[in-house]
Amino acid sequence: MVSRRSIVGTIAAALIATAIGIVLSYVIHWFPVQASTQAHHTDTLYHVLVIASVPIFVLVVTVILYSVWQFRVKPGQELEDGPPIHGNTRLEVIWTAIPAMILLGLVSYSFVVLHENEKKPAGPEMVVNVTGQQFAWSYEYPSSATGGAPLKTTQLYVPDNESVHFEIKSLDVIHAFWIPAFRLQIDAVPGITTSYRATPDRLGSYPVVCNLLCGVGHGLMRSTVHVVTPSAFQAWLKSRASASGGASTGQPGAPASAS
Amino acid sequence: MAAKLRAPGLYRAFFAFLLGIAFAAGLTWLVRMATGHSTYHHFLSEEPIMAVSLITAPIFFLVGLGGFDYWLYWASGRPTRPEDHSSHGAHTWKDYFRINTDHKVIGIQYTVTAFFFLFVGGLMAMLMRIQLAQPGAEFVSANTYNGLFSVHASLLIFLFVIPVFAGLANYVLPLMIGAPDMAFPRLNALSYWLLPLAGLMMLLSFAAPGGAFADGWTAYAPLSIDAPIGQDFFSVGVQLAGASSIMTALNFLVTIITMRAPGMSFFRMPLLVWANFATSLLVVIATPFIAASQFFVLLDRGLGFNFFDAGKGGDVLMYQHVFWFYSHPAVYIMMLPGFGIISEIIAVKARKPIFGYRMMAFSLLAIVGLGFTVWAHHMFTSGMAAWIRIPMAITTAIIAVPTGIKIFSWLATLWRGVLHLDTPMLFSLGFLATFTLGGISGVMLAMVAFDIHVSASYFIVAHIHYVLFGGSLMTIFAGVYYWFPKMTGRMYDERLGKWHFWSTFVLFNLTFGPMHILGLQGMPRRVPTYAAKFADLNMFISIASFGLGLTTLIFLYNMVTSWRGGPRAVANPWRGLTIEWQVSSPPPVFNFDRIPTVVGSPYEYGVPGAVHGTFAPAPVPATVGGASRGSDVVHRHTE
Amino acid sequence: MEAASVAHAAAHDDHHHGPPVAHRSSRVEPQLLGMLLFIISEVMVFGAFFTAYFFIRVAQGDAWPAPGTHLPLEVAGVNTAILVSSSFTLHWAEQALKKGNHFGLKAGMLTTFLLGCAFLFIQINEYANIGFAPQDTAQATVFYSLTGLHGAHVFIGLVLLLIVTIRAFRGHYSPEEHRGVEVPGIYWHFVDIMWIVVYTTVYVI
Numbered sequence A: 001m002v003s004r005r006s007i008v009g010t011i012a013a014a015l016i017a018t019a020i021g022i023v024l025s026y027v028i029h030w031f032p033v034q035a036s037t038q039a040h041h042t043d044t045l046y047h048v049l050v051i052a053s054v055p056i057f058v059l060v061v062t063v064i065l066y067s068v069w070q071f072r073v074k075p076g077q078e079l080e081d082g083p084p085i086h087g088n089t090r091l092e093v094i095w096t097a098i099p100a101m102i103l104l105g106l107v108s109y110s111f112v113v114l115h116e117n118e119k120k121p122a123g124p125e126m127v128v129n130v131t132g133q134q135f136a137w138s139y140e141y142p143s144s145a146t147g148g149a150p151l152k153t154t155q156l157y158v159p160d161n162e163s164v165h166f167e168i169k170s171l172d173v174i175h176a177f178w179i180p181a182f183r184l185q186i187d188a189v190p191g192i193t194t195s196y197r198a199t200p201d202r203l204g205s206y207p208v209v210c211n212l213l214c215g216v217g218h219g220l221m222r223s224t225v226h227v228v229t230p231s232a233f234q235a236w237l238k239s240r241a242s243a244s245g246g247a248s249t250g251q252p253g254a255p256a257s258a259s
Numbered sequence B: 001m002a003a004k005l006r007a008p009g010l011y012r013a014f015f016a017f018l019l020g021i022a023f024a025a026g027l028t029w030l031v032r033m034a035t036g037h038s039t040y041h042h043f044l045s046e047e048p049i050m051a052v053s054l055i056t057a058p059i060f061f062l063v064g065l066g067g068f069d070y071w072l073y074w075a076s077g078r079p080t081r082p083e084d085h086s087s088h089g090a091h092t093w094k095d096y097f098r099i100n101t102d103h104k105v106i107g108i109q110y111t112v113t114a115f116f117f118l119f120v121g122g123l124m125a126m127l128m129r130i131q132l133a134q135p136g137a138e139f140v141s142a143n144t145y146n147g148l149f150s151v152h153a154s155l156l157i158f159l160f161v162i163p164v165f166a167g168l169a170n171y172v173l174p175l176m177i178g179a180p181d182m183a184f185p186r187l188n189a190l191s192y193w194l195l196p197l198a199g200l201m202m203l204l205s206f207a208a209p210g211g212a213f214a215d216g217w218t219a220y221a222p223l224s225i226d227a228p229i230g231q232d233f234f235s236v237g238v239q240l241a242g243a244s245s246i247m248t249a250l251n252f253l254v255t256i257i258t259m260r261a262p263g264m265s266f267f268r269m270p271l272l273v274w275a276n277f278a279t280s281l282l283v284v285i286a287t288p289f290i291a292a293s294q295f296f297v298l299l300d301r302g303l304g305f306n307f308f309d310a311g312k313g314g315d316v317l318m319y320q321h322v323f324w325f326y327s328h329p330a331v332y333i334m335m336l337p338g339f340g341i342i343s344e345i346i347a348v349k350a351r352k353p354i355f356g357y358r359m360m361a362f363s364l365l366a367i368v369g370l371g372f373t374v375w376a377h378h379m380f381t382s383g384m385a386a387w388i389r390i391p392m393a394i395t396t397a398i399i400a401v402p403t404g405i406k407i408f409s410w411l412a413t414l415w416r417g418v419l420h421l422d423t424p425m426l427f428s429l430g431f432l433a434t435f436t437l438g439g440i441s442g443v444m445l446a447m448v449a450f451d452i453h454v455s456a457s458y459f460i461v462a463h464i465h466y467v468l469f470g471g472s473l474m475t476i477f478a479g480v481y482y483w484f485p486k487m488t489g490r491m492y493d494e495r496l497g498k499w500h501f502w503s504t505f506v507l508f509n510l511t512f513g514p515m516h517i518l519g520l521q522g523m524p525r526r527v528p529t530y531a532a533k534f535a536d537l538n539m540f541i542s543i544a545s546f547g548l549g550l551t552t553l554i555f556l557y558n559m560v561t562s563w564r565g566g567p568r569a570v571a572n573p574w575r576g577l578t579i580e581w582q583v584s585s586p587p588p589v590f591n592f593d594r595i596p597t598v599v600g601s602p603y604e605y606g607v608p609g610a611v612h613g614t615f616a617p618a619p620v621p622a623t624v625g626g627a628s629r630g631s632d633v634v635h636r637h638t639e
Numbered sequence C: 001m002e003a004a005s006v007a008h009a010a011a012h013d014d015h016h017h018g019p020p021v022a023h024r025s026s027r028v029e030p031q032l033l034g035m036l037l038f039i040i041s042e043v044m045v046f047g048a049f050f051t052a053y054f055f056i057r058v059a060q061g062d063a064w065p066a067p068g069t070h071l072p073l074e075v076a077g078v079n080t081a082i083l084v085s086s087s088f089t090l091h092w093a094e095q096a097l098k099k100g101n102h103f104g105l106k107a108g109m110l111t112t113f114l115l116g117c118a119f120l121f122i123q124i125n126e127y128a129n130i131g132f133a134p135q136d137t138a139q140a141t142v143f144y145s146l147t148g149l150h151g152a153h154v155f156i157g158l159v160l161l162l163i164v165t166i167r168a169f170r171g172h173y174s175p176e177e178h179r180g181v182e183v184p185g186i187y188w189h190f191v192d193i194m195w196i197v198v199y200t201t202v203y204v205i
Ligand code: HEA
Pocket: A056, A060, A099, A100, A102, A103, B218, B331, B332, B334, B335, B377, B378, B379, B380, B396, B397, B399, B400, B401, B403, B404, B405, B407, B435, B436, B437, B438, B439, B440, B441, B442, B443, B445, B446, B447, B451, B454, B455, B456, B460, B463, B464, B467, B468, B471, B472
């Protein structure tokens, strides 16, 4: 009753669908621009995940559609039953083992990417202290970064192609420091300091988003990160230093004393 | 009137409810006076009164309703009125509005109440979508918006998905295992009546000074600690709903373990029973954690404790660990019963035995076990110790395996079957597709490096709805259509049912599919406004969602009209083997004249003359002339 | 639908009044099983509170008890002895009942109940004199929460014991019919064991 032709045809259709799905996954542009080395790794991971998922989804849907097409009750069959098949150990082992392997493969790969994204770079690294409070972000460039007095500001400038280590605190409730263009985020948690490192690799200005509900102003708690050339960055530091007289006084959102 | 006030019922309940508030007022007055609030008008302050009333008023209400009468008699050692089954069954619609110990009545009370909250919660979603239609809209204030999605989620999770499954199971499970009722009928009644209270409490929070609780259904501390009083409506409401589901779970477990019909070994139980067994285990073990998390919040809020006050040495992340240790298992509490429903429907509608019955049962237990080992996948970006992410990611990925086993077994059950593509089956097949999508996006979220980008973005919102709507709600619709004839004794309108399925299926994907892209593009969740570049997709989603909302009206219309005027249903319209189909539709008040005997597996479709349960006195081997018996079982009840 | 069920009510009332007796598919008493499962839930509640304790004391590694405060190890020790002995008197009462000795039952229940009250009284007294408030520090919060949670359970247990005692004095229960004593009894034993855990974690180590 399961005709060879119908099967072959269906398998062909499934393969085509899979192909289309995978092509689509490249055509659709899912992400905002990639502005950090981490972004490249993460997007590749995503594409691998999609490529792994498409066949699985197609498989499930194909079997459903094929059954509907071939096995739906035909006139005169209303009172008939299907064959009493209770199971098949070989099949069950297969569909336990194969997904398990796929999943372990994927999760291991994701750990590789995670490690890539988090490992300390060979070159120099600049520390930027980030402070979240309802409903604004503020930043502090320690002396190590300014070479002079620490600089407190509400603007975020980072030099191109240099690893930045964001050390994030909160003065009140939990916030999340998300830079979609970097594909990175972590919560700003009262009482502890969290951190991540990013290596910007594309000049431009990108949104900084508070991504954890922190009250009525949550939707408006935004900032911008400017990726500029190292020289431009130095220039900016100087201008800021003279502007705020290098003094690190009275700026809103001075980081909470470390705990 | 006085008599009415003395007799258990809604009148007395309402009166007691007022007493409860008065009691709260008195109590706070005493306490505040004792703790020396100097000037007199300080002794009475409405916020503490409101907070305390949240606890006392519901309890008084239940006492008034008569939820405890029997136990109070028993406790005081007075002779308890012998159980004349007068309170059994529903003879008029009024019987649904009193303490009723009949599991069938309770099942319907549960289901109808839950659907009421689906519509309320859904309506809130509609309001949210109006606000989100374009960026910077002023339809509601930011605070109201936060309240809307918080109540939306809380109602749909705690007052819809979890209870509606409990309701359907309440109705069919005792019938399926050949039990005359649940093990503890009075407890059963009580656990139902806690629900309307919990739900109304959450709704009323909109009326509270400062607005509804507005920090999401996750109510993260410390934000929830200094939120306005509306937060207490959540914290206490969740306690009531939680208590209710723990009671029901105990009831199911005891019923399943001690009240199965003779011959019903564990491996002859229908998979719906297995599913509710697994779910109840999850509830009994996990629910206390959310109760505790809300105790912590209430203590911090009310009495100034320091669980989450970093300044005084409290630990903010502890809230998330405790909350998710419940709320991840909770997502399986919201899915496993659905798996049970799908197993019943697919076996009957494909006219084939469930493929790999034992694996189906074991995979449920595997999910229960693994479900407790993955909670921190909700905390990958929370700033917890980094190493925890590794084991949690692995277990999270692995939990897809037992789920996969179920999906593939259902597919194999379809293979070479005789598919009856009516409404319940359509929803089941639709479920297979949409849930697989939701599951796969879940697996992607398990990949830490990727989750770090999309966590708390609209990608999560998409996942949520693919698993909860495309998963749970699809199975719920399937189950309601499937057992509608049994529960109401009427047939639903097949044509409208098909319309409902197709419109829902299409509009569901149009509504929630694009949210994946929004998330990846960088749109955060829980915001009343957003960057201009997201405008088009959001407008599209909003329009689709209104359509989706309207489709639920088809369902509503179909249910109401069919219940009132649909054609009478025969006992076994789907030719099912499980026991609930062997009694009349609706079943007799006491379910059975005689407890049935189970002589075979519940899914022997295609085996000539197979019988699962029979009412014949002596058990007989499954194959000997079972067919005729199987059928006259039906007739004996449908004359 | 009403019509239908009424019809059936009628149809069925003539051949019996009341449901058929359920088949017993397990040797365990439903009430007993229910209580055991409920105790699992209760253990998890304590589990959650111990999680709080764990995060404050172990994960964060804060001093325990908070600097400048002190926990009355000895008084609590005496209290422990009281509560544990109440478990024995309860057991004694149950044995008496099984032997049909109704006086033993009443005496046993009464002593158990009074010992429980003594425990609670000493506990409250301890709060009054301990010298710090839950609002002071996270450690204080955890201390009051764990002991308070347990105190609440003692209170529930006492209510159950009171019920049993009242019924015992009204002449209920018999050597055959002793479940009504046993099931609340299990709960009381659970409360005792839980206290030993709380005592060791909070006071001793
Ligand atoms: C019914 C409810 C339900 C269900 C069943 C699931 C199922 C799963 N969920 Fe989901 N989840 C939620 C409800 C649910 N979830 C909710 C409400 C949230 C948000 C909470 C909030 O923050 O508000 C959430 C959030 C959430 C997160 C946190 C995201 C974040 O906040 O950063 C993660 C991360 O790992 C996750 C993972 C998973 C996984 C791996 C599964 C797996 O169980 C899925 C397994 C199923 C399949 C995989 C499909 C079928 C399998 C096959 C066809 C086999 C082959 C497949 C492969 C090899 C891939 N979920």
